[in-house]
Amino acid sequence: MTTRRFTRALVTGASSGIGDAFARLLAARGVATVLVARSADQLADLAAGLRTEHAGDPGGDVEVLPADLTDPAGLQKVCDRLTDEDLPIDLLVNNAGAGQVGAFAELDVQDAETAVRLNVLAPLRLTHAALPALAERGGAVLNVASVAAFQPVPMMATYAASKAFLSSWSEALYEELRDAGVTVTALAPGFTRSGFVDAADAEDIATRIPGFVWDSPEEVARAGLDGVARGRALVVPSWLYRVGVAASSVTPTLVTRRLVGGVTRRLR
Numbered sequence: 001m002t003t004r005r006f007t008r009a010l011v012t013g014a015s016s017g018i019g020d021a022f023a024r025l026l027a028a029r030g031v032a033t034v035l036v037a038r039s040a041d042q043l044a045d046l047a048a049g050l051r052t053e054h055a056g057d058p059g060g061d062v063e064v065l066p067a068d069l070t071d072p073a074g075l076q077k078v079c080d081r082l083t084d085e086d087l088p089i090d091l092l093v094n095n096a097g098a099g100q101v102g103a104f105a106e107l108d109v110q111d112a113e114t115a116v117r118l119n120v121l122a123p124l125r126l127t128h129a130a131l132p133a134l135a136e137r138g139g140a141v142l143n144v145a146s147v148a149a150f151q152p153v154p155m156m157a158t159y160a161a162s163k164a165f166l167s168s169w170s171e172a173l174y175e176e177l178r179d180a181g182v183t184v185t186a187l188a189p190g191f192t193r194s195g196f197v198d199a200a201d202a203e204d205i206a207t208r209i210p211g212f213v214w215d216s217p218e219e220v221a222r223a224g225l226d227g228v229a230r231g232r233a234l235v236v237p238s239w240l241y242r243v244g245v246a247a248s249s250v251t252p253t254l255v256t257r258r259l260v261g262g263v264t265r266r267l268r
């Protein structure tokens with residue numbers, strides 16, 4: 001299988017967790033980066049470190065683009081960067097994401113809407129903006145979904161459904177773009193040690209989840225980038241979750257939703 005190389009990647013959600021790991025690994029692989037998130041200071045610190053570490057190397061070429069992807073103006077700013085032909089992007093990493101844990105009826109509906117905007121609508125708009133430049137250069141899109149995409153998840157209903165959209169949409173685009181030379185890869189991590197747990201207000205739940213099911217952001221990002229380099233449609237980073245996804249695919253939804261709901265209700 002051929003391994004592809006990229007020149008310049010735009011990574012959303014680069015200020016922490018898996019996105020930070022993508023930025024570091026890309027820089028180490030000699031890929032210039034454009035880093036997107038809301039936290040301008042965190043992005044600036046990361047960029048400064050990468051410029052020093054990779055000085056004189058293409059990996060030290062780091063742009064910072066602070067933007068809120070749930071805000072139309074912020075999203076447009078990133079779309080404009082993706083269509084800028086001066087320093088074209090050949091890898092788009094749609095990594096920024098968020099979710100809430102809890103019964104849908106009790107959660108703030110604005111937060112649920114924001115999660116759909118970030119997890120679904122932002123990747124949709126950014127990918128559409130990026131495709132002409134990607135098609136010219138045989139580029140790629142990496143969409144960070146989740147193992148939550150493969151079955152309904154009571155108590156994380158909106159999050160899991162948003163990731164189901166992302167995963168299904170990615171795989172459909174993978175086929176649509178086959179002849180255009182663009183690949184679209186869905187990355188489906190399981191539990192990953194990052195800021196996600198805090199952002200979802202789920203620290204108490206995280207302490208009750210056994211250590212062996214957690215992956216590091218570096219392991220997840222590396223698996224995603226290796227999968228993109230190999231032109232894969234779907235990457236599930238660890239063997240444990242590959243077994244889970246395979247089991248989920250052959251089990252009736254009636255069973256998986258009850259099983260998963262039984263676990264998630266007890267965790268809350």
Ligand SMILES: NC(=O)c1ccc[n+]([C@@H]2O[C@H](COP(=O)([O-])OP(=O)(O)OC[C@H]3O[C@@H](n4cnc5c(N)ncnc54)[C@H](OP(=O)(O)O)[C@@H]3O)[C@@H](O)[C@H]2O)c1
Pocket residue numbers: 012013014015016017018019036037038039040042067068069070095096097098118144145146147188189190191192193194195196197199217
């Ligand atoms: N951690 C897990 O267990 C896990 C499992 C499966 C999938 N995932 C997925 O992995 C991806 C990365 O999450 P993570 O685990 O690395 O969590 P994280 O550490 O919380 O990172 C989330 C990133 O998204 C950015 N972000 C959040 N809201 C944003 C907005 N409105 N506009 C722009 N950027 C925004 C955050 O930066 P700012 O706050 O600076 O904006 C941050 O850089 C997400 O798509 C998540 O759904 C995570």
